[in-house]
Amino acid sequence: MPDPDLRELEAKINAAKARSAPAKPHQEEHYSQAQLAWRMVIELVAGLGIGFGIGYGLDWLFGTLPIFMVLFVMLGLAAGIKTMLRSAQEIQDKKIADMAKNDEGA
Template sequence: MAWRMVTELVAGLGIGFGVGFGLDTLFGTTPLLMVVFVLFGLAAGVKTMLRTAREIGKAPGQPGDDKGE
């Protein structure tokens, strides 16, 4: 699970960097949009990590409880 959380954070940063870099080269605003989208990616990655941590921390269901959660 730890690798999943690290991967989610790095993926958010990478996607934010890619989008920001692409828009910067398109509009010639280097490095403004890259910084903005890296911060958005960081926020998205942290949000996803917190959701994963919540899923890990949930108490297991009762035996025979097949809700699939």
């Protein structure tokens, strides 16, 4: 039967290893960053695509020059950028909250 002091020492060593181990492996964090980047690209492209579709549809309906298409592509671009900025702010807020949580635990 192992000595109680050895078990206590082993528990302390395991606790120290757990504290110093990274929360997430580096590869998982990189994958997460790639997901976030693709999310932002998709949001921008979706805004442009929706704006183009609405503008083209209105131009076709009214038989006008591509004035509505240009107008709605610009509005779609603005909406896509606004959505990207909102996503970036969410990510930043989450990282700040995680850092604050880690600092409190230390």
